[in-house]
Amino acid sequence: MTNKLIHSEYKEPPEGAVSGIIFSINGPIVKTEGNSGFLMHEMVYVGNEKLIGEVIGLTSQASIIEVYEETGGIKPGELVTGSGSPVSVTLAPGILNNIFDGIERPLSEIAKKDNAYISRGVNVESLDTKKLWDTHITVKKGDRLYHGSVIAHVQETPAILHKVMIPPDKEGTVSEVVNDGKYTINDTLVKIILNDGSTENLSMTQHWPIRIPRPVLKRFPASVPLITGQRILDTLFPLAKGGTAAVPGGFGTGKTMTQHQIAKWSDADIIIYIGCGERGNEMTQVLEEFSELTDPKTGNPLMDRTSLIANTSNMPVAAREASLYSGLTLAEYYRDMGYDVAIMADSTSRWAEALREISGRLEEMPAEEGFPAYLASRLSSFYERAGMVQNLNGTEGSVSIIGAVSPQGGDFSEPVTQNTKRFVRCFWGLDKNLAYARHFPAIQWLTSYSEYLNELAPWYTEMVDKKFVDYRNQLVYLLGREASLMEIVKLIGADVLPDDQKLVLEISKVIRIGFLQQNAFHKDDTCVPMSKQFKMMDIILYLYQKAKSLIHMGMPMSILKEDGIWDKVISIKYDIPNDKPDMFDEYKKDVDRFYESVIEKNA
Missing domain, CATH: 2.40.30.20 (Elongation Factor Tu (Ef-tu); domain 3)
Known part of the structure; x- marks a missing residue:
């Protein structure tokens, strides 16, 4: 090649x-x-x-x-x-705040030529080659440049500084540079003399094959979580920066909306959203919502740090297969600048179906459910491009991959879900019963898991609280006990349970409704900082310990439930603003008053 x-x-x-x-x-x-x-x-x-x-x-x-x-x-x-x-993508300023098809053709430019539909053979530039960018040169004549060295800065959007880099396969000595000013992405900014004595002109533009990962210097183990503002994710099943997660679920369980919430509120610097084989109206919703949203970190429009790749279900199936790799390459490019990038792939099942269709056209021997025998290797090659790394230029960046899976009928035993579980370390299983009960996010805590918890524990201990992981484990234990007790309740009813087990059911209800359930349309509950998440766990477990003490004193659960403290703790997520953590002290006093009043009434 x-x-x-x-x-x-x-x-x-x-x-x-x-x-x-x-x-x-x-x-x-x-x-x-x-x-x-x-x-x-x-x-x-x-x-x-x-x-x-x-x-x-x-x-x-x-x-x-x-x-x-x-x-x-x-x-x-x-x-x-x-x-x-x-097959390659163009890498230069102009990628952000843009939407492309599966092979990086900008849909806005195509629309000017072909209105609502993409005609065949349409010829448009991937990025605007006429726009002038305000450019600050960061090198001078005589400088030695190595793979990935930064040669210029361009303010691509108000939120993101674009670092123009020398391609990873080039190095040499600067022989000429231009002055700071306005340039297009194809204008020569720097001339270098390569090691073999030849001269190379460097512009803002690079091209990179979509199927070849961009090289890195070193990979780091998981150590920092990707904070999403979603309590069930951040607390119970955290994802590391540079990690991989799967969001499987049947139709209507909230895969796309879960990814939307993560894209809106996560602390990633840049979001690459890949709509792979999804319905056109869903991608339209993404466009409309993202253009209206304000980035909570910068106050700028969220699209200033977002790029969308849309390969909807009515677009050619082969381009669907390429769209994931196109998005990955864009993400790796910004990772090389030192940014934390999160990829939302919605959905990898549609991508696997494209593989299946193409495999059938090639008359290859089908494997399970008609998928090609190389499905697992293709999935692994996709997810393994995630990671927290040290780049060639010495900076550190990450690519986190969150892939939605759409098993038919919600059957997690089908090949795409099972093979995906082999290559991801975070599994957020969506449950249709929770979704139909309007419990969102509809992530089933009994089937979900995160293998990053032990590696992230030091971060939680240092940055949030030393009790954080212990509190998290207590919540999971109580939810597990509730599930076991509910099997008995279904058979013989709750009245025959001893009071300590009734307490487990009551506090688990507080955990489910007051902590795990989250309202995306509430200004405080849509995104919750880690400090509030910890304090919410603290007050729930404080209530549990006080109630447990009363049960051991012989107080029946029926008396404890008469107090309104249970509903009050559930309402904490709405009643305490995210920026007023001191209000939790008053709630602890309310729990103490509840404890004392029960003792007084039954003395």
């Missing part, structure tokens, strides 16, 4: 480019006869309309090409022309 990289908009093929003649068309799969001289994973232009495709198979008799656009109307005998380069 040549070093020259070409991105997804059409360019005139290089002189002497190889070509082949189409002899077979099967949906998105096109074959050319004979040995055309193409390279594996090379980007090609298919037919008279120059549709974008990728070489996915080579034999001495034929080249197999996956076309990322609708192939209707193509006929045998038309030419396929090679580009000499792999």
